[in-house]
Amino acid sequence: MDQKQRQRIIDKHRDSLTRYGYHPNALYWSGRDIQEIRFKVLADIGIQDGDSVLDVGCGFGDFKSWAVAQDIQLNYTGIDLSPDILAQAKSRHADGVFLLGDLFDMGFDEKSFDWVILSGALNEQLHDDSTYAKAVIKQMYTLCRKGVAFNMLDARFLKAHDLHSQIPEDILLYCQQICSDWLLVDDYLKNDFSMYMRRV
Numbered sequence: 001m002d003q004k005q006r007q008r009i010i011d012k013h014r015d016s017l018t019r020y021g022y023h024p025n026a027l028y029w030s031g032r033d034i035q036e037i038r039f040k041v042l043a044d045i046g047i048q049d050g051d052s053v054l055d056v057g058c059g060f061g062d063f064k065s066w067a068v069a070q071d072i073q074l075n076y077t078g079i080d081l082s083p084d085i086l087a088q089a090k091s092r093h094a095d096g097v098f099l100l101g102d103l104f105d106m107g108f109d110e111k112s113f114d115w116v117i118l119s120g121a122l123n124e125q126l127h128d129d130s131t132y133a134k135a136v137i138k139q140m141y142t143l144c145r146k147g148v149a150f151n152m153l154d155a156r157f158l159k160a161h162d163l164h165s166q167i168p169e170d171i172l173l174y175c176q177q178i179c180s181d182w183l184l185v186d187d188y189l190k191n192d193f194s195m196y197m198r199r200v
């Protein structure tokens with residue numbers, strides 16, 4: 001991702017936060033229900049009470065709050081490119097670690113986290129034939145001890161050219177090159193699919 005693309009993501013989230021405040025709309029979700037359907041699919045990979053989680057593009061850290069509501073206390077680290085969104089996240093969570101930047105700004109060691117998750121942070125259109133998204137997926141897998149769960153927009157149904165989307169089977173083929181224990185979850189929202197990649 002180049003500097004201009006990074007700045008565009010920062011600017012659009014500053015604008016959305018000004019417009020909507022602390023609300024899923026500021027994260028470009030249509031509502032809380034849709035956001036939480038995605039959270040549940042990611043958590044269903046097997047995230048349990050006491051696990052450590054890295055949340056890439058954490059937004060307000062809402063996954064952490066949602067997990068607490070399900071009686072799952074996490075050792076939680078969130079990273080996000082937007083300083084404005086991240087400041088809100090920090091102010092809303094007394095515990096948890098919140099770091100500014102993308103995955104390649106961080107110096108995490110291999111297998112630093114039980115789980116590495118991502119919801120919505122690969123939806124930015126970078127016009128790079130998914131090169132950045134694929135690099136993020138690979139790095140997420142490097143950082144996990146137990147597994148990775150992420151979602152993407154489904155290019156078969158989403159026709160918004162300003163958003164990055166992919167054909168599920170193409171991402172599945174990519175994930176199969178990295179990991180032998182994988183699952184494509186494609187039955188929860190029409191425009192969205194998730195991938196699980198577990199370490200064996």
Ligand SMILES: C[S@@+](CC[C@H](N)C(=O)[O-])C[C@H]1O[C@@H](n2cnc3c(N)ncnc32)[C@H](O)[C@@H]1O
Nearest residue numbers: 027057058059062080081082085102119120121
């Ligand atoms: C659709 S929102 C989802 C936020 C959160 N995951 C949730 O579901 O509530 C996407 C978030 O990812 C952040 N983001 C976008 N691209 C990113 C990247 N390459 N690295 C880190 N954060 C990114 C945005 O600033 C935004 O907060």
